[in-house]
Amino acid sequence: MMNLSDNSDSEERFVQLFARNERQLRIFVRSMGLDWTAVDDVIQTVSLVMWRKWDEFEVGEDPEVDFLKWGRVIARFEVLKFRRKMARDRHVFDEDLMKKLAEATEASDANGNDHYREALAECLKKLPEKSNAMISAAYQGDRTIRELAGDIGKSATALYKVLDRIRKSLQSCIEARISATEGRGA
Amino acid sequence: MKDDDSDLQDLILGHLDGRLSDTEFSELQERLDSDESARLKYASLARLDTELRDGGFEEEKVIYFSEKQSAGVVKSPALWVLAAAIVALAAWVGILLNDGGDEAFSQAPMNGVAVISAEAQAIWVTDKNRNLRQGVALEPGRLVLNSGLAQIDFYGGASISLSGPAELELVSRDAAVLHRGRIKADVPPAARGFEIRVGEVVIEDLGTSFGLAADPESGAADLVVFDGEVRTLAGEETPKSYFGGDSVHLNNGKSSPQAMDAAGEFPGIADVMAGAGDRDVSRYARWKEASLKRRLDERLIAYYDFEDLTNLSRRLPNRAANEGGADLDGGIVGARVADGRWPQKTGLDFRLEGDRVRFQIPGAFDNLSIYAWVRIDALDRQMNSLFLTDYYDPQEFHWQLSDLGRLHFASSPKGVEDLKLHNRRFYSDVFWTPEMSGQWFLLATTVDLEKQKVIHFINGEAVGCSGGTNMEKPLRKFRIGGADLGNWTEPIWPKGQLRTLNGRIDEFALFDAVLSPEEIRAIYEIGKPD
Structure with missing residues (x-):
């Protein structure tokens, strides 16, 4: 009851x-x-x-x-x-x-990745300002990649290529950080 | 250079973004199915994607929940002001971007990013399905030049001279990776931002000319700026600028100045052109010799070598030594004199509605072989004339190209009477795509009445037959009469149908005989442009 x-x-x-x-x-x-x-x-x-x-x-x-x-x-x-x-x-x-x-x-x-978000935040900080701006525009804005590409007179394919490059570098940064943290036995 | 893992990540990100092609999707699905580490990679990139979208780098605050609205977090104000982001992006995109072009949106597949614009003694390493030579459009991928020189024009406007041995990977219309060998780049202002990567260093050209040599053993490279400004980017370090007269040795992300001549010679465009000139002269001479012999072939109905034409020429002489003589000369209408396969050779350019060469060829022929050297610029009509007899009277034939890129041969013993029932049509396999625009082809068709066999040849090789109509019905003796090269006089349908060729022709021959595949092959070998 x-x-x-x-x-x-x-x-x-x-x-x-x-x-x-x-x-x-x-x-x-x-x-x-x-x-x-x-x-x-x-x-x-x-x-x-x-x-x-x-x-x-x-x-x-x-x-x-x-x-x-x-x-x-x-x-x-x-x-x-x-x-x-x-x-x-x-x-x-x-x-x-x-x-x-x-x-x-x-x-x-x-495998334990409690530190994921911490790592992501650190890796985002390490990105060049412009890459950050790109991630922000792509993920936080209300415009699609295609619209963004139109705004700056580039093709969506080209913009995606840039975005891919940034995301891949973020990914490897995060992987490196997490394995380092785990290595320390923290 | 893309490694396997990088490819996989591209596929995964592409899927997350919903922009994969069907083929790519199948490839991804296969790799994920068969490889656990690939699935783990998918999981981690999906996580990254979600964290970025949901603002994973900020402290989350639980604010509300009700049964109507699912539980949620409220994002703190975005870290960046979007407008500023877009401005920054616009400025930056020109620098770092590998502009892959608009291929995702274009209608026809146009994957070319560059073209080989000149060669000198160039020996390429290719698989056997790929024929690298002047005029060939290049898709992203690796080019291996064993020896010689080649000039490659990127669609973005930059032009580089590659000296063999060299390995260059084309990335986009504005970017390439030099794996080994040396290049000299000329980048006009319009192509500013052109990038060449060597090892971990990205060399960005700001409208200038520079030389670059890469040594795959040591991973080191030499950069010489001849003129203008070049910027190097290594990792996330601050870019360095170099100016005309600078010469540096790049090794392991470190750069050290060196003497201008320490890096050796960088052959440029002029060297390619000069070398190409030599080759053209010898190629042309070989063809000329063979062409003079060809005149004596008794099987010829008529032979047109398109030589020594001037803007005043209104007559295309028949060079066949047998009886036909000057009666079979063609009349040039509209078509303009232009370069043929080599600068030393003349040809005719067909483009406008009226352009054609008129012929009047009497007689009936038991067999037929027909060939022409044709530079196809576009197949923009449904049918594009090579050689069409006027109208389509009984036993006449039509030789043309379809907009799909096939070579067509057709003849009807009854002319236009009940075409559906009587018209024999033979289509070759598709051999031409728009990327091939501007290349010269040897197009040939042989018709053997005894064996009732039609064979199409492209560049000396027999190609398959992709279809046709009434192909099993017998063909009869051929007649020509009035006919056009590059056009069609008296179209069958009252309103007419334009079949004007868009391209050039610089050699044309008709035989009352069935040439053997070996003979066709020899005509190609002796006459190929390079």
């Missing part, structure tokens, strides 16, 4: 846990090869399903890990369900590969 206050506590806890894990879930869904519109749709559904089943969810020893694990089970199911609807869309991976990609995401998590 829950009283009103328990109930609102419970809701607050869910909100907090979900918010804290939402990006991990978005990464998980994204890494199964969905485009952003699909990611947004699926995450919306996942949040509702989780909230509906929140009562059934039993919190284990580490609430966050378990919450994320539980969220991923639901997300995987929702992605595959979503996939069947959009199977004829362009460039959607087949179901088997989606499952394997989901495993890869979980596996890379298991």
